[in-house]
Amino acid sequence: MARKIRDASWLENESTDTEPPEPCWLCGRLLGETVDRFHPIPKSRGGRDTVLVHPICRETIDANFTASELVRHAEGGTPLTDNETVARFVKWVAKKPADFHSATK
Numbered sequence: 001m002a003r004k005i006r007d008a009s010w011l012e013n014e015s016t017d018t019e020p021p022e023p024c025w026l027c028g029r030l031l032g033e034t035v036d037r038f039h040p041i042p043k044s045r046g047g048r049d050t051v052l053v054h055p056i057c058r059e060t061i062d063a064n065f066t067a068s069e070l071v072r073h074a075e076g077g078t079p080l081t082d083n084e085t086v087a088r089f090v091k092w093v094a095k096k097p098a099d100f101h102s103a104t105k
Contacts, residue, residue: 021098025051026061026080027090032098041074042067056101060089 021030025038036058041047045067053061064085065073073080081087093100 022052024057025053026057026086027054027093029054029094029096030098034099034101041071045071047074054093054098054101056093060086 021032023029024031025040031052031054034055035052036055037050038053038058038061039047039050041049061070061080064083065080072078073082081090
């Protein structure tokens with residue numbers, strides 16, 4: 001049997017403590033309502049840290065890099081935007097709204 005919530009004040013506090021949106025790790029646009037956590041160094045390669053990205057940015061990274069390539073970029077300090085395809089994507093998506101999403105190929 002489920003318990004009734006007699007004091008729902010914790011629900012009200014949750015909506016008032018919203019932080020300002022952060023920029024996306026890949027494109028630099030402000031994040032919208034839908035956010036993905038991305039491991040710059042894949043978990044399969046020992047990565048633990050995560051960064052926040054738009055879902056469309058995450059799909060672009062996954063479509064253009066293997067786990068080995070992501071590790072090489074992270075170890076070398078090379079930005080992912082050095083890749084011509086990713087650089088074109090970042091330039092294209094720069095003028096889109098925060099929650100913009102489109103299928104990637």
